[in-house]
Each structure stands twice: as C-alpha cells, then as structure tokens.
Amino acid sequence: MSEFDRRRWDGRYADGSYRSRPHPTPFVVDWVEKLDLRPGSRALDVACGLGRNARFLATNRFEVEAQDISSVALEQARTLAAKDDLDIKFTQQDFDVDTPVESAFDLIVVARFINRTLNDHLAGMLRPAGWLIYEHHLKTDSIVNGPKDPDFRFDPNELLGVCENLRVVFYEEVIDQDPDGRTMALVRAVACNDLSS
Numbered sequence: 001m002s003e004f005d006r007r008r009w010d011g012r013y014a015d016g017s018y019r020s021r022p023h024p025t026p027f028v029v030d031w032v033e034k035l036d037l038r039p040g041s042r043a044l045d046v047a048c049g050l051g052r053n054a055r056f057l058a059t060n061r062f063e064v065e066a067q068d069i070s071s072v073a074l075e076q077a078r079t080l081a082a083k084d085d086l087d088i089k090f091t092q093q094d095f096d097v098d099t100p101v102e103s104a105f106d107l108i109v110v111a112r113f114i115n116r117t118l119n120d121h122l123a124g125m126l127r128p129a130g131w132l133i134y135e136h137h138l139k140t141d142s143i144v145n146g147p148k149d150p151d152f153r154f155d156p157n158e159l160l161g162v163c164e165n166l167r168v169v170f171y172e173e174v175i176d177q178d179p180d181g182r183t184m185a186l187v188r189a190v191a192c193n194d195l196s197s
C-alpha cells in the first residue's frame, strides 16, 4: 500500500470513522457460534480496523491476533479492547507487502476488506481443519452503500476462487441491510481447510 493510502486510512480513523459501528459483523457472529471451535483456538482478524470482530472473538475465548495497516486504528482498537479487559495481540501489517505466517490459524476472519495479494495466501495461513469466514462488498448495478470504486469490490464468483483449495460450506451473494440500516451488496463465504470430508 502506498504511503498516501496508509495516511488516508489514518486520517479516517483520526476523524472518528467507524466508531458508530461497534457491533461485530452479524455473519461472523452466526458462524462462530455454529462452528463452536474449542476455547483457545487461534484466530486472526484481518484488517481489523477498530477491532470489533477481534473483541467478539476474544470474548468468545479465542486467542486473537488482529492486524491492520493503520496505526491510528490500532491505537483506538487497543484502547477499546483494554476497556473490556480483553487480551488481543494487535500488530501493524501491510498485506500488500507481507502476509502472516503459513498454517498458523484455526480461524481467519475477513470483514469488509479485499486484498488480492493476501487472498492468494489465505488458504495456506489456515491450520489443517481451520476455517475461513469472509464477508465483503460485491459488484452490483443496484444502488447500495460501500466502496464507490468497483476495484474494491468482488466480482460475482470471485470469492469462490479464493476458496478453491478449501471445502466451501456456505456461499451467498446478496443485497442485505447492515445493523445500522444501510443497504449493502455483499458476498459471504465460510470454508474449511479440509478437502477430505
């Protein structure tokens, strides 16, 4: 990511962006409950922003790492986690430059973030039988909220390609409403690093 982009994200967080959306992603909540992974499972919140999903995971007894490019977001995320007495390892990471270690996680959560370089590595970052939960904006002709630049949205079926070496147990492309009432075009997938069953 360019220095310009990093500063743009820092500026957004410094201006208070996303503070009004502290709720974890409902799709993540539903599937974490369904998967019922053992306490202490290692989870990664990719591009965590203010850490809403990282806090949800830590509250549910995951060992959580949360990474983002924005030092301003991470500072605010640390403060929010400390308020809830949650132990989360927040680190600054630019996924354009570096990807997390291979085979490290029982669960990877990606919410409202797309990085095609990172996406090529996601399956390899999962432990055997590890899970990926992914929700992001989808290209659409409908009038919706979210990124204006179509490059920051998935093409139809593109997320299936990200999961091609995984067992996909759920996939949908939908128009849906966020908890704050905003209309979004979204693609969602849940997949497991276990092609054998």
Ligand SMILES: C[S@@+](CC[C@H](N)C(=O)[O-])C[C@H]1O[C@@H](n2cnc3c(N)ncnc32)[C@H](O)[C@@H]1O
Pocket (backbone or CB within 6 Å): 001, 009, 018, 046, 047, 048, 049, 050, 051, 052, 053, 067, 068, 069, 070, 073, 093, 094, 095, 096, 110, 111, 112, 113, 115
């Ligand atoms: C729309 S926000 C989503 C934040 C969070 N996942 C959530 O759902 O609340 C996108 C996040 O991606 C981060 N980001 C953008 N480019 C990045 C990159 N190259 N590496 C790491 N993080 C990046 C931004 O700082 C921002 O926090």
